[in-house]
Amino acid sequence: MLRGASLRVTAPRLAVLAAVHHNPHSDTDSLITLVRETLDSVSHQAVYDVLRALTAAGLLRRIQPAGSVARYETRVGDNHHHLVCRSCGVIADVDCAIGDTPCLTASDDLGFVIDEAEVVYWGTCRACLAGSGS
Numbered sequence: 001m002l003r004g005a006s007l008r009v010t011a012p013r014l015a016v017l018a019a020v021h022h023n024p025h026s027d028t029d030s031l032i033t034l035v036r037e038t039l040d041s042v043s044h045q046a047v048y049d050v051l052r053a054l055t056a057a058g059l060l061r062r063i064q065p066a067g068s069v070a071r072y073e074t075r076v077g078d079n080h081h082h083l084v085c086r087s088c089g090v091i092a093d094v095d096c097a098i099g100d101t102p103c104l105t106a107s108d109d110l111g112f113v114i115d116e117a118e119v120v121y122w123g124t125c126r127a128c129l130a131g132s133g134s
Contacts, residue, residue, distance in 0.1 A: 005057035015039050016050045017074070020060055024073040025082075025091040031072065065091065065120050079117060085125035087132075094121065 001017065002009045012035070019034040020026065026034070032047045051072060054060040058077075064070045065084045075093060083092045106114060124132075 001059055005059055007053065007057055007059075011039055012042055012046050012050050013054065015042070016047060016054065017059065020054075020072045021074045024075065024093070025063070025071045027069045027071050029069075063091075063118075081119035081121065083121045083123065083125075085128055086122055087124050087128035090125050090127075092125075 002013055007013065015035045015038045016031060018038070019031050023030065023034060028048065028051065031051070032042075032044055035042050035047055051060065051062075055062050055072070060072050060074060061076045062070050062072055063082060065082065068084075068089065071091065073093075078095075080093050080095050083094050084090075106112075
């Protein structure tokens with residue numbers, strides 16, 4: 001993947017990719033902790049730099065729901081959306097409701113060429129509902 005994106009293969013890049021792949025929607029601090037389980041000497045700045053490079057290369061997607069810190073995922077190249085629990089903050093992927101990318105057809109594009117849409121559904125997850133007795 002790294003070579004295909006014209007990036008050098010380095011231990012920090014491999015560790016960050018693996019951490020995001022196994023822990024989608026993780027924030028930077030969580031990823032630093034996870035990467036340090038593999039590379040104990042990696043700096044905060046190195047992880048930030050890798051996240052920036054991998055996102056710019058299209059290997060990671062950065063999302064930031066309202067009121068949340070930035071989070072990262074390896075699911076790129078499709079136009080999926082996210083569910084966010086208002087109670088615990090868990091984030092889950094959800095495919096477009098109909099077809100491939102219906103949300104890319106705005107009622108009025110105002111002359112824009114639309115190439116991405118970001119839809120965030122907010123609600124309460126099953127675990128929080130079960131815990132509240134609702």
